[in-house]
Amino acid sequence: MTTDRADDRNVAVVTPWYPNPQQEWAGAFVQAMVEATAPGCDEVTVYHNEAWLMRQAPEEVEAAREAHRRLLPVALHDAPTVAGARLMRLPVPTVPDYTFAELAQQHASWLRESLGGEPIPARVVHAHVGLRGGWTALENARPDARVFVTEHASFIDKVLEQPDSRDMYEQVLDRCTGFFAVTDVLRDRLAETFPALAHKIELISNPISFEAPRPRPVTELRRWLYVGTLVERKGVGWLLEAFAECHAGDPELTLTIAGPGVLAGALAKRAAELHVDHVVTFTGEVAPDEATRLMREHDLLVHPARWETFGVSIIEAVAAGMPVLVTRCGGPERTLAGIEDAVGEMIDVEENSESIVAGYHRLRDRFPDGLDLAKGRRVLDERFGYRTVAQAHYRHWFSGPEAGEGAASGGEEA
Template identity: 50%
Template structure:
């Protein structure tokens, strides 16, 4: 523990009893670094939409006044990962899609929660700059250093909004350090704001490497997907490719962990393709279950069109399970240099035979032509809790030493 590290984490995403996986990577970061901090407090600014669609937040001043009064008297410090303290700070937001209003609301409600006083911590690390980052900058104490990490997959939509774009530029200007979790985000932000490109740095989401499977899978028959059931993840494509592979080997099965609005359609597709008995829909799973799921399957398959960082790919390899994943941005970066050892990458392509061919090639050479243990060690050095914690400490301490 470092007696000088008093840290506040400000985030719009953090697991709660309703959605236990939302912002699990933020909790992982907290768990990774908490042991090295004298004090670590998390401020969870969860969005609470109110009012009529399109109405401004101040349309009903009585609601706004009441919420400010409640925030000032309703703090119940909660226990969270690593012995850190968690404050739930519901942020009333208008029902609109303008990011600038959500950004303003985040800063406003954190200020109300703090009673107008600044955050006490001299180090503030925020997640999602447009909301958590702005709230941190507007509520940090004078002289405090404010860092932030961008994870968001909605950046393109945000930057199309002029006011939000200008706010983002200001955030980049004022932040003491600005981190991204993957190459796609790095390239996007550097291209949009070239005058801030030198400020961008990588920082990884920490992954638990503690419990690998006892022995590598003998045959790649039990497939696993851990992904939301939405268009971007292309689960319909996965099911069709799975059906074609199953035509060649009736022993293979597919487990789908994750939920989403496409679930009914995907279940219907599974029935239409005649593979209902071979496909299991698990629904949402708790983050704590993921490592066990990875270890109890033979192959992790991921068909996403775009990823900012390949968390689940690293989780699969941390469990010792080979991967068959699309070149979706984040996954490419994670597997750079260890593609063959880890499993197989394949292109994002509408033709399911691309996945089928990749699977057959991987199955042909596994296990002699893969080395998951080596891939795992390679990733452990970059993404383990210890490695990511040291990266945070190096950033926080280098500025403090100046």
């Protein structure tokens, strides 16, 4: 059987997250994946299906959906995004208390609506997260499309706890052409849940840019930085307590906390109670390029998460020439395997600030001679750099019997 391969290198990306003016940080890892892979493709179109929560009374919901349906043709248009790709934003009206499977059904339905009932035109479709991305892509891909899914959700256990969502997830695994987890933590969790489909789950990490090193090397560990959401799971409360203790011994220490979250107000109040509010800066949410700038201007990234599937900001910090103090919380001990001492200090997850303080003192005592940040950057670039991750995707997207020999060789050369 012969197939038309003229569009083999056209790729669609389906995602529930992508940076936008209201949430510049949301989906930065998806944007990075587009930036890394688009140069090796003919065309890349990003379908950002963004949930818009409706708070109408139940009897008004259907009327609101009908109004949304009428306005949709006016609202839809594509715009340029990174690396020559195109971006189409699609609002998806949802209501509270949906399961993840019900959310996925809404995302799939509204994407079909936006496409006028036609399938996604690209022959390669890559989705982010299993249900709102993967299910949506599978339900809207053309019959001959190769559909791939990347899972990087730290809330995967919540998804799998819901019976309907777990069943839908199994269907996604079964139906997709290829399935990728960003760390072996996620891969092992999914393989344990779906043993009959474990063979389909491979590792491809989030891509990290190593193109912008800091202008001057770190010479002392006094300007602390945290980048991430302000939620309990990230351990940022313990970070603040630890900083206050360390600041008492070294008044020149400062801390910048960059990110949004429900704990912002409580953390600011606690900083005042600890008498460190004059040396603690809360930036709120920052865009990815602003986060990179902060990393190049600070001395130490402190990331005391309770659980992390990957930990993008940790790798970004090393890419920016910055040492790190991080917990062994799932992802970091794997992403930093073999270079832990070269790039900083790793500590166990403990529900206290003392472990962070002790880790900081150990790191300070062996800085700088006990570290090798240049080696760490080289190793991590080989593992997670744009070229490495892009080549891994090309091998899957454009290789195999369905794509033909020409596409396979093109993928290897891109």
